[in-house]
Amino acid sequence: MDTMTVLLMALLSMIIVNNMVFTKFLGTCPYLGVSGRLDMAFGMGCAVTFVTGLSGTLTWLIDHLVLQRYGLQVMQYVAFIVVIAGAVQLVEMYVRKFFPALYSSFGIFLPLISTNCVVLGICLFINLWEVGTLAEAVVLSVGAGLGFTLAICIMAGIRENLALADVPVCLKGAPITLITAGLLTLAFMGFAGMI
Amino acid sequence: MAEAGGVSVRKAFTTGLWTENPSLRLLLGMCPTLAVTTAVRPALTMGCSVIFVLVCSNIAVSLMRNLLKPHLRILMFTLTIAAFVTIADLFLKAYLPEMSETLGPYIPLIIVNCIIICRSEACASQNGLVVSIVDALGMGLGFTATLCVLGSIRELLSSGKWAGFEVAPKAFTPWAGMAMPVGAFVTLGLMLGLVNLITKKKA
16 A cells, blocks of 8 residues: 555544544543534634644654654653643634634633643554654544544534433433443444444 | 641542542543543552542642742643653553553543642642642542442443452353443443432432
8 A cells, every 4th residue: 555545544544433532532521521512612623633733743753853862751741741732822822813702712621622631642642553654643643633523523413402302300411421422432333444 | 728627628538539529520530531441450550540640749739839820830730740640650660561551541641631630720729738638639539439430330241250350140241332432431421320319319
């Protein structure tokens, strides 16, 4: 297989087959917390995709060019966190400047992207899978972000309708969301083995 | 807030265990709760690592709470936590290599566990040393207990074992779904429903 095919496969696998939310449980907090409205979920997904893309790429570079060369792997986690916090700060400034309405509706959730497990998760997984080339690292991290966007948008759509459903009192809110999420993972398991 | 007397210390402890149990009531730290509870042992290891990191970071944050600048707060919290998580990770790699292999990236992911940042922000950055430590212990134990219950249910139903020992009769058919993501989501959802039911009855 040539490089393009490999990259395309990697992208698809990150979005559908190895979706971070459904198979690795990463990013479940915003997934349960924010995804009440479809437009906000989509905005959140885009912001997260940008941050994962940027920080996945940067941490791969730092890991390969600096940490591994000088035997500083112990500093890995600290370095990753600094990169992620920087990337989030960048997104925050950008959104505040160009989309003030979106910025005010996000509130606290925007800075909290830096503690979104998807972002650190993909940096760690890229490291764990020993991804060899920069192109692959970029594709994988963007794919993880897109997968998160897909998951959070599906969930937001379901929850908009769930608000109209007659749910048993003690299951209202988070419990029914979790059970719905469980059924969604079953649907996504159908994709397993596709790639 | 002043340094606590006996009553509020006990209150800080029980809040974390039940009334504000991080996973069951506040819905914090969902990723590890769902991911490592396929069996009891990884759940227990995860819980202990979180207690260690939570106590250490609460101590550190509580000690430096007067030096923190508001806009750099979160960054300082995460850096402190990252340092302690590195220690926990290296310890597990050295002494429990198999467990470290099983838990994989979920140990470093403690850094972004919302429970720890939430406690740094809501408790340790405003309270003295004693309250912070007790609060961390309460929250950590509450988290560990939830993880162990969830892990027990899933391990029993998915393999008929508990912490590696056979307990179910031979005729028991394992529920494969319990070991998969769907088992985690649905079991936790039902547990939350049960907790809601119990607290409603009490009130």
